[in-house]
Amino acid sequence: MHTTKRDDLVLRTAGSEDTPTLAELLSAAYRDDPRMSALLPDHAHRETKLHALFSLLLTQEHLDHGTEIAVLNGQPEAVAVWDRPGSQVVPLGRRLAYLPALLSVFRWRLPEATRAIQAFNATDSHRPDEPHWHLAAIGTTPHARSRGLGRALLDSGLARADAHDTPVYLEATTHAGVTHFERFGFRVIHEYPIAAGLTVYGMWRPVER
Numbered sequence: 001m002h003t004t005k006r007d008d009l010v011l012r013t014a015g016s017e018d019t020p021t022l023a024e025l026l027s028a029a030y031r032d033d034p035r036m037s038a039l040l041p042d043h044a045h046r047e048t049k050l051h052a053l054f055s056l057l058l059t060q061e062h063l064d065h066g067t068e069i070a071v072l073n074g075q076p077e078a079v080a081v082w083d084r085p086g087s088q089v090v091p092l093g094r095r096l097a098y099l100p101a102l103l104s105v106f107r108w109r110l111p112e113a114t115r116a117i118q119a120f121n122a123t124d125s126h127r128p129d130e131p132h133w134h135l136a137a138i139g140t141t142p143h144a145r146s147r148g149l150g151r152a153l154l155d156s157g158l159a160r161a162d163a164h165d166t167p168v169y170l171e172a173t174t175h176a177g178v179t180h181f182e183r184f185g186f187r188v189i190h191e192y193p194i195a196a197g198l199t200v201y202g203m204w205r206p207v208e209r
Contacts, residue, residue, distance in 0.1 A: 029139025
């Protein structure tokens with residue numbers, strides 16, 4: 001567990017028992033995210049589907065993660081999902097094994113499920129080969145934004161990566177996101193299209209000593 005200089009904020013490592021909390025936080029945080037809006041255009045049901053999707057991904061694709069939760073005044077309000085070095089690609093067999101569960105998240109609507117699978121595959125294929133920490137997701141509940149929680153989580157993860165002499169990779173989906181992460185030492189190394197004409201920017205941060 002990591003504590004910050006703020007008395008009202010604690011960062012702690014997430015465990016498997018935190019999966020429901022993580023899924024709830026992420027579904028609220030990503031409700032209006034451009035990538036999720038492209039994958040799930042039905043706004044009325046997006047948050048419910050996101051909850052199911054994040055629950056599935058956390059248990060199937062982020063099994064050995066270094067995820068942290070930001071607890072503000074005793075309440076979990078933000079999360080950063082990290083994939084450890086060496087977990088670049090999810091084995092095809094494992095993804096096929098949970099394909100029926102993935103289809104059920106999208107209520108067997110093949111266009112939505114197809115868009116999601118294509119997006120996952122595009123992310124996998126663009127991950128750098130060099131071992132790295134991957135920031136798979138970071139988000140804050142809407143009512144707790146602008147309180148420095150995301151910054152605290154990002155600083156914590158980057159410090160851990162630097163301590164292990166390991167670079168960091170993430171994906172941004174907006175120019176504002178690119179500008180934000182550039183302030184932390186990231187740079188765009190490639191870009192690629194996904195659903196609905198959206199562009200994803202792969203960003204890399206070398207080790208800072």
